[in-house]
Amino acid sequence: MLGEQHQIRELTELEVSVNVADGHTLSMIASRVCPANACFRCPYEGGALFVLIKDENFPRCTEPPLQRIATIFPQAISSLNIPNHPLAFSGYLDDYGLAYERDQDQIVVKENGVPVLTASFDEQDRLAKLEATLTRDSSA
Numbered sequence: 449m450l451g452e453q454h455q456i457r458e459l460t461e462l463e464v465s466v467n468v469a470d471g472h473t474l475s476m477i478a479s480r481v482c483p484a485n486a487c488f489r490c491p492y493e494g495g496a497l498f499v500l501i502k503d504e505n506f507p508r509c510t511e512p513p514l515q516r517i518a519t520i521f522p523q524a525i526s527s528l529n530i531p532n533h534p535l536a537f538s539g540y541l542d543d544y545g546l547a548y549e550r551d552q553d554q555i556v557v558k559e560n561g562v563p564v565l566t567a568s569f570d571e572q573d574r575l576a577k578l579e580a581t582l583t584r585d586s587s588a
Contacts, residue, residue, distance in 0.1 A: 450481060454539075471498045472528055478544060510537050513544040514557065514565055518580035519565075525575055533575045 451459025458464045459477070475487035475498035483510060484500035509516060517540055530536045537555055540546050548557045553576075557565040568577040 464493065470529065471496060473530075474498070475500065487553070511548060512582070515582050517544070517546075518565060518578060518582065519542070522575070522578060532573045533565075534569050534573055 451457070471489065475489070478484070478498075479487045479500055482500055482502070484502045485504075485506040486501040488499050488501060490497040490499060511519075511588075521537060521540060524530065525533055525536070534550070534555060537552065538548065541555070541557065544556055548554075548555050553569050553571075555567045556563050562581075564581050564583075566577075566579045568579075569576060570576045
C-alpha cells in the first residue's frame with residue numbers, strides 16, 4: 449500500500465530493524481500520513497512511546513518552506529539514519545508542493561527561473577552540499 453506506492457522498502461517488510469527505521473522516522477512518516485501537526489517522543493523506563501498531536505490549537509510552523517527545508521533537512525540527516533538523502537529531500541519538497549528539477553547528483557528548486565535551493569549529493573546518495581538563496585518572497 450503506502451510502502452509499495454512510494455517504493456519505501458521499510459514499509460513493505462514484516463520486520464524492520466530499528467537501525468533502519470526507528471521511532472523518530474516512523475512517527476515522522478505517520479505524522480504526514482495521518483495527518484498530524486507534530487509528533488512527540490514520550491520516554492519511559494525501558495523504552496519510549498511516540499505520539500501524534502492532532503490538536504488544531506497546536507501551533508503550526510509558519511516559517512517559509514524553503515527556509516525551513518534549508519534549516520531542518522541538514523539537522524534531520526545528521527540525527528536520523530536516512531540512507532537515501534536524495535529520496536528524502538525530494539520527498540520533503542513534494543510534501544511542501546515545491547517543484548524541482550533533478551539530474552544525477554543535484555536537486556534544484558527555482559523561483560522565476562532562478563535557482564533558490566540546490567542540493568548536491570555524492571555517489572553514496574549523501575548530501576554533499578546545500579545552497580540556499582532565500583529572500584523575503586521565498587515562501588513558495
